[in-house]
Amino acid sequence: MKSGPGTLYGVGVGPGDPELITLKAVRVLKAARVVCFFRKRGSKGHALSIARPFLPVSAVEIPFEYPVTTEVRFTDDDYVRPISEFYAVAANSIAHYLGEGQDVALLCEGDPFFYGSFLHMYERLKGNFPSVVIPGVTGMSGCWTSAGAPIALGDDVLTVLPGTLAADDLTAKLRSTDAAAIMKVGCNLPKIREALRLSGRLEEAIYVERGTMEGERVVPLWQVEALAAPYFSIVLVPGCRGRRIL
Amino acid sequence: MKSGPGTLYGVGVGPGDPELITLKAVRVLKAARVVCFFRKRGSKGHALSIARPFLPVSAVEIPFEYPVTTEVRFTDDDYVRPISEFYAVAANSIAHYLGEGQDVALLCEGDPFFYGSFLHMYERLKGNFPSVVIPGVTGMSGCWTSAGAPIALGDDVLTVLPGTLAADDLTAKLRSTDAAAIMKVGCNLPKIREALRLSGRLEEAIYVERGTMEGERVVPLWQVEALAAPYFSIVLVPGCRGRRIL
Numbered sequence: 001m002k003s004g005p006g007t008l009y010g011v012g013v014g015p016g017d018p019e020l021i022t023l024k025a026v027r028v029l030k031a032a033r034v035v036c037f038f039r040k041r042g043s044k045g046h047a048l049s050i051a052r053p054f055l056p057v058s059a060v061e062i063p064f065e066y067p068v069t070t071e072v073r074f075t076d077d078d079y080v081r082p083i084s085e086f087y088a089v090a091a092n093s094i095a096h097y098l099g100e101g102q103d104v105a106l107l108c109e110g111d112p113f114f115y116g117s118f119l120h121m122y123e124r125l126k127g128n129f130p131s132v133v134i135p136g137v138t139g140m141s142g143c144w145t146s147a148g149a150p151i152a153l154g155d156d157v158l159t160v161l162p163g164t165l166a167a168d169d170l171t172a173k174l175r176s177t178d179a180a181a182i183m184k185v186g187c188n189l190p191k192i193r194e195a196l197r198l199s200g201r202l203e204e205a206i207y208v209e210r211g212t213m214e215g216e217r218v219v220p221l222w223q224v225e226a227l228a229a230p231y232f233s234i235v236l237v238p239g240c241r242g243r244r245i246l
Numbered sequence: 247m248k249s250g251p252g253t254l255y256g257v258g259v260g261p262g263d264p265e266l267i268t269l270k271a272v273r274v275l276k277a278a279r280v281v282c283f284f285r286k287r288g289s290k291g292h293a294l295s296i297a298r299p300f301l302p303v304s305a306v307e308i309p310f311e312y313p314v315t316t317e318v319r320f321t322d323d324d325y326v327r328p329i330s331e332f333y334a335v336a337a338n339s340i341a342h343y344l345g346e347g348q349d350v351a352l353l354c355e356g357d358p359f360f361y362g363s364f365l366h367m368y369e370r371l372k373g374n375f376p377s378v379v380i381p382g383v384t385g386m387s388g389c390w391t392s393a394g395a396p397i398a399l400g401d402d403v404l405t406v407l408p409g410t411l412a413a414d415d416l417t418a419k420l421r422s423t424d425a426a427a428i429m430k431v432g433c434n435l436p437k438i439r440e441a442l443r444l445s446g447r448l449e450e451a452i453y454v455e456r457g458t459m460e461g462e463r464v465v466p467l468w469q470v471e472a473l474a475a476p477y478f479s480i481v482l483v484p485g486c487r488g489r490r491i492l
Contacts (some may be wrong), residue, residue, distance in 0.1 A: 014268070015381070022383060023272065024265035084492040111387045113396040120492055122396065133394075135261070135387040135458075137268060141357045145381040150359040150368065155411065157419065160404040173403065176422075212381075246330040246366055 005129050006098040009105045010112035010122060012136020013050040016213035016232070020137045021050060028105055028134060029054035034097045036062045036090070037107040038117045040231070047107035064090040087117075091124040098129045110139040115162075115183065140181045140234055143211030147218045149238045152179045154246075156239035163188035163235075170195035179239025185229040192235055193221060201237050209233045251375050252344040255351045256358035256368060258382020259296040262459035262478070266383045267296060274351055274380060275300035280343045282308045282336070283353040284363045286477070293353035310336040333363075337370040344375045356385040361408075361429065386427040386480055389457035393464045395484045398425045400492075402485035409434035409481075416441035425485025431475040438481055439467060447483050455479045 009028050014020035029035075029051050039045035045063055055061075067082045097104050112118040112133050122131065140160070144151045152158040159177040161170060163184045174180055174195055182192055196202040205221035210232045221235055255274050260266035275281075275297050285291035291309055301307075313328045343350050358364040358379050368377065386406070390397045398404040405423040407416060409430045420426055420441055428438055442448040451467035456478045467481055 012383075017270070019270035019273070020268050020381060022260065022266050022268055024263070026269065027265070080492055087492055111383070111391075113390050114387065115398050115400075115402070116396075119396045119399050119486065133391050135266065135383050135391040137258075137357070137381050137383055138387065141360065141381040141384065144359050145357075145379050148379075150362075150365045152361050152406065153365050154361075155408045156361070157408070157411070158406040159423075160398065160406075162401045162403070164401050165403070173422075176419075177405075240365065246326055246333055 004101060006101050006103040008094065008098060008122070008125055008129050008131040009103065010108055010116075010118045010131065010133040011051070011105050012108050012111045012134050013047050014137040015110060015139045015142025015211060016046070016050070017142065018050050018053065020142060020212060021054075022134065022136060024134050025051075025136065026054050028132075030056070032056065032059050032103070032105040034060045034062065034102050034104045035107065036064065036094055036104055038064050038066060038090075041065045041067075045107075046232075047109050050109075051107050062093065064093075087120040087124070091121050094121060095125060095128070098125070108136065111136045114138055139211065139232070140183070140236075143208040143234045144181070144236055144238070146211040146216055147206050147208050147236060149206055149236055150240050151181065151236065151238050153240035158239060163192050167191050167195055171198045174199035174201050174237065177237075177239075180235075180237040182235040182237075185233045185235055186231065187228045189224070189229045190227055193224075196221065196235070196237070204237050206236045206238070207233065208236060250347060252347050252349040254340065254344060254367070254371055254375050254377040255349065256354055256362075256364045256377065256379040257297070257351050258354050258357045258380050259293050260383040261356060261385045261388025261457060262292070262296070263388065264296050264299065266388060266458060267300075268380065268382065270380050271297075271382065272300050274378075276302065278302065278305050278349070278351040280306045280308065280348050280350045281353065282310065282340055282350055284310050284312060284336075287311045287313075292478075293355050296355075297353050308339065310339075333366040333370070337367050340367060341371060341374070344371070354382065357382045360384050385457065385478070386429070386482075389454040389480045390427070390482055390484070392457040392462055393452050393454050393482060395452055395482055396486050397427065397482065397484050399486035404485060409438050413437050413441055417444045420445035420447050420483065423483075423485075426481075426483040428481040428483075431479045431481060432477065433474045435470070435475045436473055439470075442467065442481075442483070450483050452482045452484070453479065454482060 108118040156178040158179040209217040402424040404425040455463040
């Protein structure tokens, strides 16, 4: 029996396509005994479905179900309170296993250090337990690859924007960048479309839904009339439409 | 014998650590017969050293050696002319194999559609040959993971900046973003340091050299006194120093 606390593994499982997971993530998953993951209430858990083929059948699977949507602004008190409690409970649950000397693999869609719920666990636990983070292919890399749309080249500036930003913030940022990836689309889709129109970038924008996954959809954004987009969606403004090709 | 042209595979091999390659990349490499890659003159080729353990011993390896450094501005004519010819010759060489019906795996450090030399091949060849692009873990993901520095969370804006930008451009962009990743550091290091100082971000900045690779080095940027940095280096300004943890 191992003595001392267990190690927290933050395992980036990539953008969705199960083949876009790294060898390092697979190695950790194959040895996992306790596996934690976040999921929407009522769903099976996307990260789990990517990881499961590699997990030992004996692994204990612990889902943490989000109490609310993640597409409201982080300054919104009605969002912050329940989710803060939720993260505290999840971190305590992980700490319990780590304290007993068991390693915990926490699954992360994309890359753990890039806008991941993992960070809310990592910041709570890193002071008390050893941790290892395994970077992954980000959702946005998966999406621009699926779209056949090189995102940046040469001197391009790429700005990653949360769709939760205020309309005028979004517009200003879009005006001053070569390329953009807009995340957290959801119910912010009409605002994003308007910011792209005001900044003169709407015609270049590409909408990607479920990039690298089953049911993937890639369309010019101006053709999308929906008022809201599902969780796995992104808007891309590629920076290099061939003009910087040497 | 397969009829028709070969397929161009743009294979993202990840940030450096050979375990941070994806299963999909490994599958393509194991079946490769012709493998192309860019490298600095006099080096073995970094992408090749990551890929080699997976390549059949019979695979033909074709290096393309950069005639010049890649850390000058893309508007500089003395840079553009030789490298443009170089890319044209490399693309012709690849087209030769594809035209004969042979598949070609072109190795790409990081992610092929994210500031990769691959794009100069892809844009020249995609009209005439089928292509498949395999996204990879970016160099910057590898670096912020190595630094133990979550880069962005919640409503953070992340700006990816080439160090080749003019000093005042860099300063303005750094002032208006939560997080930044500055690429193409090289001889631009003093300018980058000054832009960070002027934007009030110098104390937060982290310098990462050879992230995820042997000889990795992570230090606060203000402690780095060198006038130039090696090719595999990046400067990170993390956006989430715990203040957005819920």
